[in-house]
Amino acid sequence: MATLDEFKALRDGVSIEVQGELFKLMTSDPDASIRRMVEIAAEKGMTVISAEVRGFLRQMDDDDEFDDFELDAIALNAIAGGMHTRDSAC
Numbered sequence: 001m002a003t004l005d006e007f008k009a010l011r012d013g014v015s016i017e018v019q020g021e022l023f024k025l026m027t028s029d030p031d032a033s034i035r036r037m038v039e040i041a042a043e044k045g046m047t048v049i050s051a052e053v054r055g056f057l058r059q060m061d062d063d064d065e066f067d068d069f070e071l072d073a074i075a076l077n078a079i080a081g082g083m084h085t086r087d088s089a090c
Contacts, residue, residue, distance in 0.1 A: 002041070002048045007056040010044055 002010075011019070018040070025033040034050045041048045048056075 002046050002052060004056050004059055006046060007041075007048070007053070008060070010041055010046055013044070014040060 014022075022033050022036060025036060031050075034053050037053045038048055038050055041053075
């Protein structure tokens with residue numbers, strides 16, 4: 001059974017592109033995002049189940065760890081789905 005600190009360390013070790021993918025997936029299909037987090041954890045040798053991931057995310061949210069989340073240009077691009085030129089219509 002993983003701990004919250006281990007989950008946070010795993011999250012910190014994931015590339016910003018994958019974090020952006022997970023964020024985008026979380027907003028469109030939370031269950032799929034949770035499943036993907038379980039898969040990523042397994043790839044890194046950590047065993048967690050969906051209920052644990054949900055609990056970790058809930059605890060992190062309760063601790064306001066997502067309130068001041070700043071995204072860099074790469075993450076914003078990953079979430080937005082691509083770059084927009086200055087001339088493109090909004």
